Amino acid sequence: xxxxxxxxxxxxxxxxxxxxxxxxxxxxxxxxxxxxxxxxxxxxxxxxxxxxxxxxxxxxxxxxxxxxxxxxxxxxxxxxxxxxxxxxxxxxxxxxxxxxxxxxxxxxxxxxxxxxxxxxxxxxxxxxxxxxxxxxxxxxxxxxxxxxxxxxxxxxxxxxxxxxxxxxxxxxxxxxxxxxxxxxxxxxxxxxxxxxxxxxxxxxxxxxxxxxxxxxxxxxxxxxxxxxxxxxxxxxxxxxxxxxxxxxxxxxxxxxxxxxxxxxxxxxxxxxxxxxxxxxxxxxxxxxxxxxxxx
Amino acid sequence: xxxxxxxxxxxxxxxxxxxxxxxxxxxxxxxxxxxxxxxxxxxxxxxxxxxxxxxxxxxxxxxxxxxxxxxxxxxxxxxxxxxxxxxxxxxxxxxxxxxxxxxxxxxxxxxxxxxxxxxxxxxxxxxxxxxxxxxxxxxxxxxxxxxxxxxxxxxxxxxxxxxxxxxxxxxxxxxxxxxxxxxxxxxxxxxxxxxxxxxxxxxxxxxxxxxxxxxxxxxxxxxxxxxxxxxxxxxxxxxxxxxxxxxxxxxxxxxxxxxxxxxxxxxxxxxxxxxxxxx
Numbered sequence: 001x002x003x004x005x006x007x008x009x010x011x012x013x014x015x016x017x018x019x020x021x022x023x024x025x026x027x028x029x030x031x032x033x034x035x036x037x038x039x040x041x042x043x044x045x046x047x048x049x050x051x052x053x054x055x056x057x058x059x060x061x062x063x064x065x066x067x068x069x070x071x072x073x074x075x076x077x078x079x080x081x082x083x084x085x086x087x088x089x090x091x092x093x094x095x096x097x098x099x100x101x102x103x104x105x106x107x108x109x110x111x112x113x114x115x116x117x118x119x120x121x122x123x124x125x126x127x128x129x130x131x132x133x134x135x136x137x138x139x140x141x142x143x144x145x146x147x148x149x150x151x152x153x154x155x156x157x158x159x160x161x162x163x164x165x166x167x168x169x170x171x172x173x174x175x176x177x178x179x180x181x182x183x184x185x186x187x188x189x190x191x192x193x194x195x196x197x198x199x200x201x202x203x204x205x206x207x208x209x210x211x212x213x214x215x216x217x218x219x220x221x222x223x224x225x226x227x228x229x230x231x232x233x234x235x236x237x238x239x240x241x242x243x244x245x246x247x248x249x250x251x252x253x254x255x256x257x258x259x260x261x262x263x264x265x266x267x268x269x270x271x272x273x274x275x276x277x278x279x280x281x282x283x284x285x286x287x288x289x290x291x292x293x294x295x
Numbered sequence: 296x297x298x299x300x301x302x303x304x305x306x307x308x309x310x311x312x313x314x315x316x317x318x319x320x321x322x323x324x325x326x327x328x329x330x331x332x333x334x335x336x337x338x339x340x341x342x343x344x345x346x347x348x349x350x351x352x353x354x355x356x357x358x359x360x361x362x363x364x365x366x367x368x369x370x371x372x373x374x375x376x377x378x379x380x381x382x383x384x385x386x387x388x389x390x391x392x393x394x395x396x397x398x399x400x401x402x403x404x405x406x407x408x409x410x411x412x413x414x415x416x417x418x419x420x421x422x423x424x425x426x427x428x429x430x431x432x433x434x435x436x437x438x439x440x441x442x443x444x445x446x447x448x449x450x451x452x453x454x455x456x457x458x459x460x461x462x463x464x465x466x467x468x469x470x471x472x473x474x475x476x477x478x479x480x481x482x483x484x485x486x487x488x489x490x491x492x493x494x495x496x497x498x499x500x501x502x503x504x505x506x507x508x509x510x511x512x513x514x515x516x517x518x519x520x521x522x523x524x525x526x527x528x529x530x531x532x533x534x535x536x537x538x539x540x541x542x543x544x545x546x547x548x549x550x551x552x553x554x555x556x557x558x559x560x561x562x563x564x565x566x567x568x569x570x571x572x573x574x
Contacts, residue, residue: 013476014395018403021388021447024380027429028422028444029410035421094316102310108317110560114324117556117563118549119505119524125531125545126327129538133342134326168323173567180568218571229414232507236528250416254508257420266420274417281412 039267046263058268068244069269072252073276075159079248080227082163087174087223088216090167095178096204109179113172120169124236127165128152155245158238162246166233170226174219181215182208217288224284228277249273327549331542338539357543361530366523367551369435373510373522374503376439381446381499382492388447389454390484394466404455410448415508423512432513435520441513442503450495453570457491458484497566504552523548 040058044051062069098109115123131151139147151161185208193203209216231250234240240247240255253273257266330338332349357363392404423432431437461484469479507524514520521529527548534541556563 010395010476011397011399014391014397014400014403017391017476017480018388018400018407021384021407021451022403024384024440024444025407025410025447026444027425028441029413029418029448032418032421032425033413035425036418039421094313097309097313100306100309102306104310104314108313109564110556111317111321113560113564114321114553114556117501117505117552118324119507119527119552121507121524121528122545122548125541126323129330129342129542130323130326133339133538137341137343168320173571176564176568177571180572214572222571225414229416231416236531250414253416253420258512263420270417270420274414277414278412 036267036270039264040271041268042264044263045261046257047261051264054264058265059272061265062268062272067252067256067265067269068247069249069252069256069272071244072247072249073273075245075247076228076230076249078159079163079166079230080224083166083227083230084220084223086163087167087171088219091171091174091219092178092212094171095175095182098175099179099182109176112175115169116172118169120232121236123165123169124233127161127168128237131161152238153242155242158242158246162230162234162237165237166227166230169233170223174223177215177219177222178212181212184215185211213291217285220288221281221285224281225277228280249276327542327545330539331546333539335537335539338542342538353539353543354547357530357540357547360540361526361544361547362518363547365519366521366526369514369520370504370523370551373435373439373442374500376436377442377446377503378496378499380440380443381450382495384443385447385450385495386454386485386488386492387480389451389458390480392451393455393458394463404451408448408452408455411452415445419508419512426513433516433520435514438510438513438520441509442499445509446499446502450499453491453495454488457488461487491569493562494566494569497563498570501552501563501567523551 039051041053041055042051043054043057061067065071094112098105098112135147135151138144149157152158189207189211190203193207198206229250230248231254234246234248234251238246240251249269250273253266253269256262256269326343329344329346330342331353332351333341333346334350334352337347388403388407392400392407426432426437426441431440465487466479466483469483474482505524506522507528510522510525511528514522515525527544530544531541534544
């Protein structure tokens with residue numbers, strides 16, 4: 001008798017102590033998620049009382065390419081591809097250099113991290129100033145045509161400008177993660193490789209890099225999800241232009257709903273975006289963890 | 296002997312190259328600070344060099360115009376409310392889910408951490424509608440409460456993984472001594488979670504303080520509820536020809552973070568690394 005009442009009390013406590021978290025998560029994540037699923041099947045301008053049910057019409061519109069989502073998705077894929085590759089290669093190289101012993105190493109680590117703690121919107125504005133006023137001045141001083149290119153005005157240049165700024169903002173974060181990874185590689189294994197006659201390069205690529213597996217998985221995964229989410233920087237830097245050349249998937253969802261008041265179509269884009277992100281991140285995670293080397 | 300000098304030389308070259316890269320890297324940030332203390336004409340004429348005679352008049356003008364201290368207060372308030380709720384509800388849920396392994400708690404744990412897979416942009420449209428219905432939009436407290444829901448999945452995940460490293464003997468001893476579940480959490484478990492709590496706080500402060508999209512949807516319609524980043528975004532948009540004022544707005548938005556980072560660099564970097572590895 002006593003035992004079962006004790007069990008009951010424990011069960012009640014389990015509910016009592018976890019229910020606030022459950023309610024909060026449902027309130028901002030699950031309920032809106034289910035609502036998105038429903039609205040994606042409707043036409044709704046946000047003002048009319050009732051959304052009109054139209055079945056899969058929105059998805060047909062998107063997949064036939066008659067709105068901007070597919071091209072925005074394509075931009076997001078290209079952006080993410082370069083963002084992931086360049087961030088990881090550059091961060092690893094700088095992390096290797098920054099783990100060498102010299103007096104200013106700590107200061108430099110801090111310097112590289114500073115853009116990461118700044119708001120991405122502000123970062124976009126700073127670079128807008130640099131791409132316009134700053135580069136103009138550099139051109140006046142040096143006369144090099146490089147500075148005089150239309151960094152934000154030409155579609156293919158704007159792509160690179162946005163990508164460079166995105167990488168610049170978050171590189172410090174990946175550097176810090178790689179430094180932590182490098183410091184966790186046991187010194188005696190490196191020594192052993194040298195003793196066995198391996199060159200520096202061989203040791204780095206054949207011993208250190210494989211042992212960095214977990215850090216690399218983390219960094220690639222994080223840069224992947226962050227790349228796919230790109231929004232603030234683009235809004236501040238180009239607003240998606242010129243001619244939609246830097247129009248990202250997230251910007252497309254935002255504008256479809258809040259500028260054009262097509263809540264139904266926006267929701268359908270949001271659902272497709274969710275499926276895409278889920279598939280890509282899970283596939284990458286599977287691939288990466290299979291490649292990891294255990295010590 | 297010769298090998299040693301060669302190694303030394305390559306080390307020096309590396310440090311020099313690294314110095315150049317580091318200086319170039321931080322130059323855009325320095326540029327923002329430099330131009331914020333120049334008069335209008337100088338920003339246009341010499342946008343990339345040091346100011347001739349720094350003036351802080353721009354700061355007085357912009358500080359008053361955007362009502363800087365109110366914005367700062369809004370940011371602090373939203374962030375503090377958000378953090379307290381995230382830490383409290385997540386650590387409590389993680390404690391129960393780890394220590395009481397029943398069908399119910401297993402289900403709850405999965406339910407709590409799964410939303411890590413849902414990108415914010417997927418739900419933002421309908422979130423605005425849902426928050427409208429329960430009156431959590433257009434309010435700083437309401438926004439803080441929303442951060443509880445968004446922060447709980449990852450924080451619960453991090454707390455839960457850490458719970459496994461706390462010996463069960465400790466809380467079992469407390470129970471034998473007659474402590475209730477709540478007392479055990481408050482007196483034994485929560486104090487032991489200190490290091491991981493720091494990680495959660497660091498990650499969530501960096502996220503909430505600089506967040507743009509959620510505040511844009513929820514608190515942008517009223518000047519009284521705007522956050523620092525939102526105000527800077529609007530202000531820079533209005534001042535797109537008066538760059539000297541725009542620069543001040545930008546400096547004012549990022550300066551608190553930079554200042555905190557300079558003093559707490561060690562904790563912030565450790566927190567970020569720990570969070571990424573566990574998250």
